[in-house]
Structures are given as C-alpha cells and as structure tokens.
Amino acid sequence: MQALILRARPATVWRFFAEPELFARWWGPGSSIEARVGAPVRIVHLDTSTASGEVLAVEPERMIALSFGQVTSGRPIPPADSRVTITLTAVAEGSSVELRQELRHEALRDMLAAEWRYHLAVFARVVHAEQHREFEVRIDRWFRAWTNLSFESRAAVLAGAVNDQVRFADAVSFIRGRVELERHIVAARRRMPGIEMVRRGPARSCQGVALADWELRAGEQVFVEGTSVFELDADGMIAAVTGVSD
Numbered sequence: 117m118q119a120l121i122l123r124a125r126p127a128t129v130w131r132f133f134a135e136p137e138l139f140a141r142w143w144g145p146g147s148s149i150e151a152r153v154g155a156p157v158r159i160v161h162l163d164t165s166t167a168s169g170e171v172l173a174v175e176p177e178r179m180i181a182l183s184f185g186q187v188t189s190g191r192p193i194p195p196a197d198s199r200v201t202i203t204l205t206a207v208a209e210g211s212s213v214e215l216r217q218e219l220r221h222e223a224l225r226d227m228l229a230a231e232w233r234y235h236l237a238v239f240a241r242v243v244h245a246e247q248h249r250e251f252e253v254r255i256d257r258w259f260r261a262w263t264n265l266s267f268e269s270r271a272a273v274l275a276g277a278v279n280d281q282v283r284f285a286d287a288v289s290f291i292r293g294r295v296e297l298e299r300h301i302v303a304a305r306r307r308m309p310g311i312e313m314v315r316r317g318p319a320r321s322c323q324g325v326a327l328a329d330w331e332l333r334a335g336e337q338v339f340v341e342g343t344s345v346f347e348l349d350a351d352g353m354i355a356a357v358t359g360v361s362d
Contacts, residue, residue, distance in 0.1 A: 118232055119214045122240055123324040123350045124247035126204045126211045130177040132243060133202070141242045142235075149182075157182050172199065179203045184217070210350030213239075244324045248348045251321050254278075255328050255346060258354060262301055262313040271298055279353040286359035310334045316341070324348045330359075 122129060132138045134151040146160035151174050159167040169183035181201040197220040205212040215232060257277035261270050274294055284291040284300070291300050311332050319328040326346040332339045342361035349355040 117214055117216045118229070118236060119212060120236055120240055121207065121209050121212055122243050122247075123210045123348060124243050125350050126177045126206050128247050129204055129211045129213065129243055131246075132239070133180050134176075138242075138246065141246075142239050151176065151180060157184070169198075169200075173201075177204065240323055244348075245321075247350070248321060248324060248326075248352050250352060251326050251346070251348060252319050254348075254352070254354050255319050255326060256315065258344075258346070258357065259313050259315050259328075259330065262304070264305065264312075267298070267302065270301060274298060277354055278357075279349055279351070279355055282354060283356040284359075285357075287361060289359075308332075311339065319346075321348075 130151075132142055133149060136148045136150070139149045140147045143159045144162055146158070148158045149155065150171065153171055153174055155171045157167075157169040157171060161167070167184060169185055171180065171182050173179065173181040179201065181199060184198045184200045199218045201216045201218075203214045203216075205214070213236070215236060217228060217232065219228070254277045257273050261273045261277065265273065274297065278294055278297070280294050281292065282294055282297060284297055289300060291297050311334050313330055313332055316329045316331050319326050321327075324347065326348065327343055328346065329341070329343050331341045340361050342359055345358045345360070346354050347356040
C-alpha cells in the first residue's frame with residue numbers, strides 16, 4: 117500500500133476519477149475513465165505505451181477499484197492479473213489517498229512500487245494545481261493588505277486571502293491568527309509610513325507551497341528585498357507565510 121496527504125478536499129480529489137479531462141491531466145492526453153462499474157479505463161503514458169482495465173467498484177468521493185494491465189509495455193500484465201484500489205479519507209489537512217495494488221504474481225510488486233510512487237507524485241501535483249489555481253490571486257491580496265488601506269478594507273482583503281488560523285513569521289514577527297495579523301500590519305504601517313510591500317516577478321507553486329519575491333519600497337527607492345514562502349490549505353487559502361529577507 118502507498119499513501120499520501122493532499123491539501124485538497126475529497127470532493128476535489130474525486131473529480132480526477134469522475135471527469136475524464138482531469139484524469140487525462142494525471143496520466144496524459146488520450147487517457148480516459150468514467151466513475152461507474154463496468155466502464156473502460158484507458159491510460160496513455162508519455163512514452164505512448166498504454167494500459168487498460170475497467171472500473172470494478174465505486175463509492176463516490178470515497179473509493180474506486182479498477183483492473184489495471186499494461187498493454188503495450190515491454191512487460192505486459194493482463195488486466196485480470198492486477199486490481200488497483202484507491203481510497204479517499206477526509207483528514208484535517210485535506211485528504212488521505214491510499215493506493216493498494218493486488219497482483220496475481222507477487223514478484224511484480226516491488227518493480228511496480230517505484231512506478232506508483234512516481235505516478236502518485238504526479239497525481240499530487242495536478243490535484244494541487246487544480247485546488248490552488250488561484251494562488252497568485254491570494255498572494256496578490258496578501259501583498260495588497262500591507263499597503264495603505266483602511267482597517268475595514270484591509271480586513272476584507274485578508275479575509276479573501278488567508279484562513280482564520282494563518283501563521284506568519286519573519287525576522288521580527290511570529291503571529292498566529294488573522295485578527296492578530298491585522299493588528300500586526302496596522303502597527304507595521306505606523307512604524308514604516310510610506311513604505312509599500314510589492315511583489316517582484318511571478319509567483320511559483322508546487323505541491324501546495326508557493327514562493328513569491330518582494331521588495332519594500334518608497335516610490336522608486338528599494339529598502340529591503342526578500343522572498344516569502346506560502347503554504348496553502350485544502351480550500352486554496354493561505355495557511356502560513358514565512359518571509360526571508362536578503
């Protein structure tokens with residue numbers, strides 16, 4: 117059995133088995149599936165080798181089982197010789213995903229385990245990309261909250277960017293909770309009037325973590341440059357920020 121934790125709700129993860137377009141994002145163009153018993157499964161790997169099977173059991177948003185056979189690879193496995201069961205469980209972080217492959221020939225197990233680790237890593241990447249597709253919007257709201265806003269406007273901007281338990285840390289800050297963060301930003305604005313925090317260049321994201329470079333500036337004068345690490349939660353909101361200055 118192999119398992120991983122995704123920062124996405126089971127309903128989001130399940131879409132990758134219920135919507136062929138999302139299933140193809142995981143495996144590759146030409147791959148297809150339907151979340152109903154008896155439906156065919158087709159997988160087209162990047163090297164154009166294929167795998168096939170059919171859906172054997174379905175519990176929406178909880179479990180799917182399918183036969184899985186390598187068709188055109190150098191080591192063909194008949195679909196009837198392999199059963200793959202994927203189970204989803206809601207956890208505090210989002211979803212636990214467990215994959216179990218039952219093989220008629222156990223000698224194949226170790227050989228296929230490394231392949232499944234790779235495929236599950238790709239699965240995590242595409243699920244997180246879907247769940248966190250608005251990560252740049254959240255990050256831009258984060259930086260906007262540090263500009264010269266009214267208290268009410270800043271509260272609204274942060275509410276659309278971070279969750280209630282957000283954590284923030286940098287060289288002079290160690291904050292927990294959105295309310296405390298709002299107060300911290302107000303105090304920082306009093307200490308640094310006229311200073312703005314501005315994102316520099318594109319933000320980057322992978323597996324629920326994003327990076328964004330920034331600078332503190334007044335007009336054209338730059339005082340400090342740095343990078344912030346953003347952790348995203350299962351609802352796509354910012355859960356934690358760590359700022360590191362150059």
